[in-house]
Structure formats: structure tokens, C-alpha cells
Amino acid sequence: MAGFVALVAGLMWGARSGVQFSLTFIALKALPVLILGGFESVPGAIVGGLIIGASEKLAEVYIGPLVGGGIESWFPYVLALAFLLIRPEGLFGEKHIDRV
Amino acid sequence: MFYRESGQFKSSYAEDQQIFPIRQDRIGIAALLVLAFVVVPLTADQYWFSAILTPFLIFSLAALGLNILTGYAGQLSLGTAAFMAIGAFMAYNVELRLPWMPILGSFAIGGLCAAAVGVVFGLPSLRIKGFYLAVATLACQFFVLWAINRIGWFSNNSSSGVITAQKIVIAGYTLDTPAAKYLLTLAIVTLMSLAAKNLMRSETGRAFMAVRDMDVAAEVVGIRMMHTKLLAFAISSFYCGVAGALFAFCYLGTVEPEAFNLDLSFRVLFMIIIGGVGSILGCYLGSAFIILLPILLNLVAGGVSHTFGVEINHASLSNIELIVFGSLIIFFLIVEPHGLARLWQIAKEKLRLWPFPH
Numbered sequence: 320m321a322g323f324v325a326l327v328a329g330l331m332w333g334a335r336s337g338v339q340f341s342l343t344f345i346a347l348k349a350l351p352v353l354i355l356g357g358f359e360s361v362p363g364a365i366v367g368g369l370i371i372g373a374s375e376k377l378a379e380v381y382i383g384p385l386v387g388g389g390i391e392s393w394f395p396y397v398l399a400l401a402f403l404l405i406r407p408e409g410l411f412g413e414k415h416i417d418r419v
Numbered sequence: 420m421f422y423r424e425s426g427q428f429k430s431s432y433a434e435d436q437q438i439f440p441i442r443q444d445r446i447g448i449a450a451l452l453v454l455a456f457v458v459v460p461l462t463a464d465q466y467w468f469s470a471i472l473t474p475f476l477i478f479s480l481a482a483l484g485l486n487i488l489t490g491y492a493g494q495l496s497l498g499t500a501a502f503m504a505i506g507a508f509m510a511y512n513v514e515l516r517l518p519w520m521p522i523l524g525s526f527a528i529g530g531l532c533a534a535a536v537g538v539v540f541g542l543p544s545l546r547i548k549g550f551y552l553a554v555a556t557l558a559c560q561f562f563v564l565w566a567i568n569r570i571g572w573f574s575n576n577s578s579s580g581v582i583t584a585q586k587i588v589i590a591g592y593t594l595d596t597p598a599a600k601y602l603l604t605l606a607i608v609t610l611m612s613l614a615a616k617n618l619m620r621s622e623t624g625r626a627f628m629a630v631r632d633m634d635v636a637a638e639v640v641g642i643r644m645m646h647t648k649l650l651a652f653a654i655s656s657f658y659c660g661v662a663g664a665l666f667a668f669c670y671l672g673t674v675e676p677e678a679f680n681l682d683l684s685f686r687v688l689f690m691i692i693i694g695g696v697g698s699i700l701g702c703y704l705g706s707a708f709i710i711l712l713p714i715l716l717n718l719v720a721g722g723v724s725h726t727f728g729v730e731i732n733h734a735s736l737s738n739i740e741l742i743v744f745g746s747l748i749i750f751f752l753i754v755e756p757h758g759l760a761r762l763w764q765i766a767k768e769k770l771r772l773w774p775f776p777h
Contacts, residue, residue: 347557347681350553350554350557351554354550354551354554390565392561392564392565393558393561393562393565396554396555396557396558396561396562397558397562399554399558400543400554400555400558403543403546403547403551403554403555404543404546404547
């Protein structure tokens with residue numbers, strides 16, 4: 320199931336930007352999406368993907384020139400990080416209660 | 420038969436608490452040190468020093484740093500290469516801008532800068548844990564590389580971001596042969612491993628392990644969470660920073676920021692997973708596995724093509740190497756999930772009874 324969804328994502332990405340080895344980095348980009356949306360939540364993944372994708376490009380266009388550009392590479396991670404500090408379980412994730 | 424503690428009595432607390440309580444272990448370690456410090460420099464050739472032994476030691480040190488954080492304190496990190504980059508570039512800058520600074524001082528300052536950055540990126544670990552923390556350290560990895568690439572100060576405004584490490588001069592002696600660099604690396608790695616080994620036996624080390632095993636419980640029994648976690652990040656980044664400085668000064672000589680990319684982080688992570696998470700010995704075994712196995716596979720492939728007269732072209736050869744390498748990693752992890760260090764421990768337990776069955 321995971322493989323199938325990833326396959327579809329890979330096909331769509333390949334149709335849009337061509338296939339190279341650097342594709343492995345895309346998989347890493349899925350991590351902040353997952354975290355922003357929250358684990359164990361399908362709507363979270365979709366909303367998270369939209370937020371990450373949009374904010375990454377917007378940041379590149381609006382904040383990028385101020386600091387010299389190229390911030391696309393790390394912006395999603397910092398965004399996810401800042402978000403986690405406020406809401407550690409993500410947007411739609413379930414809140415975990417620690418027990419000893 | 421020979422490897423056992425029977426008949427070795429301890430009559431003082433100091434004896435009871437020594438690092439290697441069994442005499443055979445002490446002899447073994449002493450023999451290993453003599454081999455590394457005396458025999459190897461006399462026998463090995465240049466290729467061995469510069470292509471195998473020095474990187475092996477440097478990666479062991481980086482793995483040691485990551486193991487302190489991941490193996491002992493239980494905080495997953497993917498930012499090892501970033502800390503190494505900070506160590507390398509700061510050591511270079513200190514040498515460049517403060518020419519009177521001794522080289523070991525520059526290495527230490529490089530390590531301390533890495534530690535400071537490590538503490539900053541370790542702050543999220545107080546609120547998030549596990550897989551989430553991996554993303555936080557991933558942010559560190561990308562952000563640091565970006566900063567080094569963009570801010571000219573780090574590479575002294577070189578257009579491509581490449582730095583060339585200065586000569587290593589210690590007390591008037593210039594260390595420019597591979598053998599001398601190997602000895603310097605070996606000395607630093609030995610001292611820092613000893614420090615790490617002792618740290619892990621101390622109160623701090625036990626606090627790390629308590630946090631790893633269950634952080635809520637550790638907090639309940641009175642371990643200061645912020646202090647412990649940030650200390651783990653600082654110490655780990657310090658080790659990685661020094662490893663990075665050695666990587667630049669003793670191994671490569673000329674470094675670009677891209678040398679410290681995510682692949683390097685993953686390599687160090689693989690090292691500690693294969694070698695054994697939470698074990699000092701495991702860092703060395705894992706580093707040896709990752710560094711030496713490709714070379715060994717290369718030799719084997721060369722031998723095979725030579726004896727059977729089969730021509731294998733270079734591209735497919737390197738791909739075969741990767742395939743074999745990957746399957747060996749999976750094989751080892753299935754056979755022994757706790758890493759190579761655990762295999763050695765099992766062997767030691769078997770040796771105690773050998774040749775008797777019980």
C-alpha cells in the first residue's frame with residue numbers, strides 16, 4: 320500500500336520534472352509534510368503537503384532574495400521544526416500521553 | 420580456557436572499577452595500541468595511511484560522537500555531517516584569522532563551535548522525540564550547509580566555497596607526511612575514545628542511559644532533562660566537530676561544503692547501526708565495516724575477473740559492489756540486530772567456557 324502510493328507520487332513527479340538520482344531527496348521532503356500534518360492521519364498528509372509545497376515556493380520568492388536565495392532546500396524542515404515546537408503532535412495527529 | 424576472570428582477585432576499589440577488569444583485556448588493548456602506534460607506522464605504505472587508516476579513524480571518531488547522542492542518550496540525529504562541516508570550517512577560519520593559535524587549539528575551537536550549534540539544534544529535543552527529532556536535525560543539516568555555501572566568511576570568500584587546509588605544525592614540527600597525519604589522528608582518537616569510555620561510566624553517562632531507556636521515568640527520579648539532553652548534544656557535536664576538522668586537515672586537505680552532505684550523515688548513522696548502538700567498540704567495528712568492505716569487495720572483484728578471465732567494465736563493477744554491500748548490511752542486521760559489537764560480546768561469553776560445554 321505504502322509502495323503503491325509512493326509509486327503514484329513518483330510517476331507524477333517523473334512526468335513533471337524528469338527522473339534522476341537526485342529523486343531520493345524527494346523522499347526526504349515527505350518527512351516534514353508528514354510531521355506537519357501529523358502521523359496516522361490521511362487528511363493531515365494532504366494538508367501538510369499543500370502547506371509545505373506552497374510555503375516553500377513562497378519563501379523562495381519573497382524571503383529568498385533577502386538572504387541570497389536557495390533557501391528552498393532547508394525551509395520546509397525549519398518550518399516543520401517551528402511548527403513542532405508549538406504543536407508536537409502535528410496538525411491532525413493524536414495526542415500521546417506518556418505513561419511510566 | 421584462557422579468557423576468563425577466575426583467579427583475578429580485586430583488593431581495592433580502584434581495581435574493582437577499572438575500565439578493563441580482566442587482565443586478558445588489558446593485554447589485548449595494550450597490544451592493539453602498540454600495533455597501532457609502533458608497528459603500523461613502521462610497516463604500512465602511503466596508500467594505506469592516506470586512503471584507509473586515516474579515514475577509518477576519523478569516521479570512528481564521528482561515529483563515536485553520534486553514538487554518544489543516539490546510542491547512549493537515545494536522541495536520533497541526522498545532522499552529523501553538518502557538525503563535521505562546522506568543525507572543519509571553523510578550524511580553518513581560526514587558523515586563518517588567528518595565526519598564533521596552535522593547531523590543536525583550532526581543532527578544539529572548531530569542536531566547541533560545533534557543540535554550540537549542536538546545543539541550539541538540540542533545543543527541540545526537549546519537546547519532540549524519536550522520528551520527529553530526526554526532522555529537526557535534518558533541518559540543521561540543510562541549514563548549516565546552506566549557510567556555509569552562502570556566507571563568504573566561512574570559506575574566506577572563495578568563489579566555489581572550497582577551503583584548503585593549512586599545514587599542520589605542532590611545536591615547530593611540520594606534519595606533512597601521511598604517516599605523521601595518521602599518528603596525530605590516532606593520538607586524538609585514542610584520547611577521545613578514552614574520555615568517552617570514562618564519561619559513559621560516570622554519573623553523566625548513566626543519566627544519558629536513563630534518558631534513553633525512558634525519559635519520563637528518568638525525569639521522575641530526578642535527572643535534569645534539559646541539562647542532560649543538551650549536554651548529550653554538546654558532547655556529541657564536539658566529537659563530530661573534531662572529526663570534521665581532522666577530516667579536512669588530516670585526510671582530504673581540500674574540502675568543499677558538499678563533502679559534508681546528507682550522504683555522509685547517513686554513512687555515519689549506518690556505521691553505528693552496523694557496529695552496535697550504544698557501544699564504544701561498535702563505532703570502530705562499524706567504521707571498519709563501512710570503510711574497508713568496499714575496498715575488499717573491489718579487490719575480490721578484481722581477483723575474480725583476473726582468475727576467470729572475465730572482463731567486467733567499471734560501471735557495472737561499482738554497481739555490483741553497491742548491491743553486494745547493501746545485501747551484506749541487510750544480512751548482518753537480520754543475523755544480529757544489535758550490531759557487530761554484540762557478536763564480539765557473545766564470542767567473549769563463549770570463550771569463558773570454552774572448551775567445556777557448561
